[in-house]
Every structure is written in C-alpha cells, then in structure tokens.
Amino acid sequence: MAQKQKKIILKSLEEIALMQQSARLVSQTLAEVARHIRPGVTTLQLDALAETYIRDHGGEPGFKGLYGCPSTLLTSVNEVVIHGLPTDKPLEDGDIVGVDCGVKMNGYYGDHAYTFEVGEVAPETRQLLQVTKESLYLAIAQARQGNRVGDIGHAVQQYCEAAGYSIVREFVGHGLGRDLHEAPELPNYGRRGHGKQLQNGMTLAIEPMVNMGRRDVRMLPDKWTIVARDGKPSAHYEHNIAIWEGLPVVLSTFDYIEDVLGLDYTTPRVAVPGLIATLPKRVV
Numbered sequence: 623m624a625q626k627q628k629k630i631i632l633k634s635l636e637e638i639a640l641m642q643q644s645a646r647l648v649s650q651t652l653a654e655v656a657r658h659i660r661p662g663v664t665t666l667q668l669d670a671l672a673e674t675y676i677r678d679h680g681g682e683p684g685f686k687g688l689y690g691c692p693s694t695l696l697t698s699v700n701e702v703v704i705h706g707l708p709t710d711k712p713l714e715d716g717d718i719v720g721v722d723c724g725v726k727m728n729g730y731y732g733d734h735a736y737t738f739e740v741g742e743v744a745p746e747t748r749q750l751l752q753v754t755k756e757s758l759y760l761a762i763a764q765a766r767q768g769n770r771v772g773d774i775g776h777a778v779q780q781y782c783e784a785a786g787y788s789i790v791r792e793f794v795g796h797g798l799g800r801d802l803h804e805a806p807e808l809p810n811y812g813r814r815g816h817g818k819q820l821q822n823g824m825t826l827a828i829e830p831m832v833n834m835g836r837r838d839v840r841m842l843p844d845k846w847t848i849v850a851r852d853g854k855p856s857a858h859y860e861h862n863i864a865i866w867e868g869l870p871v872v873l874s875t876f877d878y879i880e881d882v883l884g885l886d887y888t889t890p891r892v893a894v895p896g897l898i899a900t901l902p903k904r905v906v
Contacts, residue, residue, distance in 0.1 A: 628805040630797060632823030637730070638864045638871070641799065641825055644732030645862040645873040647681045647725045652736050653878035655695070655723075661715045661741045665697035665708035668721070676725055684724025684731050684802060691846070696722040698737075703790055703831055703839055703848045703856040715741030718751065720858040724802060731802045733827050734874045735860035738883075747834070747855050750787060754832040754857035757781045761810075761828050762861060767868040769820045775812030778830045782810075788837035790856070793848065795829045798862055822865055825873075829860035 633641070654675045655668050673683050673694040683694040698706035698720040699713070706720075713719060722735035737751050757778045764773040779789050789811045797804030806818045810830050833839075835854035842849060850856050862873040 630805045630818070630821070630824060631799055632821060633799060633825050633864065634823070635866065637799070638823075638825060638866060638873070640728040641730045641732065641862065641864065642873040644681065644725050644727045644730050645734065646732070646875065647676065647679055647727060648684075648723050648732040648734050648862075649875045649878050650679070651675050651723050651725065652721060652734075653882050655721055656736075656738060656879050656882040659713065659719065659738050659740060661717075662712045664710050664712050665695070665699070665706075665719065666710050668697060669693050669695045669708040672723060681725040681727040684726045684733060685722075688724075688802060694723070696720075696846075698722070698847075698856070698858060700855050701850045701853045703833065703850055704793060704858055705846045705848050707844060707846050713740045716743055716747075717741070718743060718747060718855060718857070720856070722858065722860065729800055731798055731800070732862055732874065733798060733802060733860065734862055735829060735858050736876060736879055737857045737859060749785075750832065750834050750855060751857045753782055753785045753787060754830050755859045757810075757830045757832065758828060758859045758861060761830065762863055762870050762872060765820060765824075765826060765828065765863055765865055765870040767820055767822050767865055770815055771806055771808060771817030771820070772812035773814050773817075773820075774828060775809045775817075776814050778832075779811040782830065782832045788833045788835065790831040790833060790837055790839055792839055793831055795827050795860070798825050798827045820865055822868060824865045826863050826865075827860055828863060829858065831856065831858050 717740040720737040795808030835852040838851040
C-alpha cells in the first residue's frame with residue numbers, strides 16, 4: 623500500500639526488539655490460521671479466529687479500523703492480488719489465499735503475509751508461490767546498509783520476470799514502526815544503485831506481489847479488493863526486517879506456519895548470503 627513520502631524514522635535496538643515481538647505475534651497468528659485453512663472454510667471464519675488469537679495474546683488487530691478497514695485479516699483468493707475482504711464464500715479445493723495480517727503491540731506494528739494452498743493446487747500455481755517466496759528472500763538479502771531501495775526492487779523483478787511472471791506496480795512495500803506505513807516506499811521493481819540509501823536502524827515491510835499473467839490490476843467496487851485484470855492467480859508474501867550492524871535482521875518468521883503445514887523446508891531454495899536471524903541477546 624503506497625503512502626505519502628515522509629522522513630525515514632530510524633529505530634534503536636530496543637525499539638527493534640519491540641517490533642520483533644509484534645512481528646512474531648503476526649507469525650503465530652498466521653500459523654493459527656494455517657491450522658484451519660481447508661476446503662469449506664470461509665475467510666470470515668479465519669478472520670474471526672485471527673482476531674481472537676491476537677487479543678488473547680496481548681495484541682490489537684493492526685488493520686481493523688485503520689483507513690476504515692472492517693477486518694483483522696485481508697484475504698486474497700486466487701486472482702485477488704491484495705486487500706481482499708473476508709467473505710462467507712467457502713474456500714474450494716485448488717484455491718490459493720494470500721493472508722495479510724497486522725498486529726499492534728507495545729506501540730509498534732507487525733505486518734506480514736503468506737499465500738496458502740487450499741487442498742490440491744495446480745503445479746503451475748504452486749510454482750508461482752514458490753518463486754514469489756524465493757524473491758522475497760532475495761530482496762531481503764539486498765536490505766543492507768549502503769544499498770539502495772532500487773536494489774531491493776531489482777532483486778524481486780529480475781527473479782520473477784525471468785520465471786515468466788509479472789510485477790504489480792501500483793502497490794509497494796513500506797517502512798514500518800509506530801505507524802503501519804512509514805517511509806520509504808519499496809517498489810518490487812527498480813534499478814540497482816537507485817533510490818533512497820538504506821541505513822542502519824531502518825525497519826521495513828518487504829512484500830512481493832507477483833501475477834502469473836499480466837501485471838495490470840483493477841479495484842473492485844468495495845474500494846478495497848485489488849484483482850489481476852486477466853483473472854490469473856497472484857501471490858503475495860511479506861516479511862518485516864530491520865537493518866542492524868549493516869545487515870538485514872528478519873523480525874517475522876514463516877517457521878511457525880511451515881511447521882503447521884508440515885513442510886520440510888523453512889528456508890528458501892535459493893542462495894541468500896548474509897542473513898542474520900536474531901537480535902543481540904541483551905535486548906531479546
């Protein structure tokens with residue numbers, strides 16, 4: 623979601639540790655959602671259980687009420703790119719559903735997303751999901767002090783377009799902190815060495831949005847739901863990261879989700895050097 627450009631707010635190590643708590647509650651909430659995703663379940667049911675889980679664990683839904691959002695989750699099924707509102711329509715075998723979740727806790731936001739398979743998904747759709755998720759980690763690897771915003775977007779664009787997919791241009795990743803959307807904006811396309819320079823203390827939500835077909839999108843009459851114009855599937859993955867000691871620290875995690883799903887990998891099947899997974903123990 624794009625926002626007006628503001629001054630970039632750098633965070634202290636203590637603030638980043640608080641943001642990690644918020645991000646991890648999102649991770650745990652998405653894992654709880656993963657336990658219930660199956661044919662016949664509605665996204666309204668998933669939304670209700672997510673809100674209960676967040677509140678029971680000391681957080682507040684980060685999206686609900688913000689910008690008029692009516693729900694805790696944004697649930698994007700098949701050709702829906704992002705911002706799908708939960709409905710009472712049951713999920714069907716072969717669907718995919720991108721679940722975007724936000725939490726506010728300790729004054730800071732966590733905000734990330736995962737695209738789930740429902741039942742038995744077509745191999746070409748599963749490949750879209752895998753490539754999109756891998757592009758996220760390649761983008762994270764570029765989020766280091768001295769690089770630029772264009773390096774992050776270029777990593778996503780190059781990898782996904784080489785696989786035959788297209789990059790949504792109208793919506794972007796963003797800074798994250800006490801506000802859900804802070805500077806800078808993080809397009810999923812770009813040129814190496816261009817854009818704002820990345821600094822120690824930046825906290826970011828990196829979120830590739832990738833279409834199987836053409837990149838063109840449109841908004842539905844509800845003024846929220848964004849769909850691929852050609853009706854082909856779209857994938858969305860998002861992590862929260864901080865730049866500390868020059869390198870990206872991943873504050874959120876897919877491990878909880880993928881444990882629930884029974885996947886035998888929790889790291890990308892691409893070479894991503896230089897990632898560090900945790901903050902110094904004195905603040906965790």
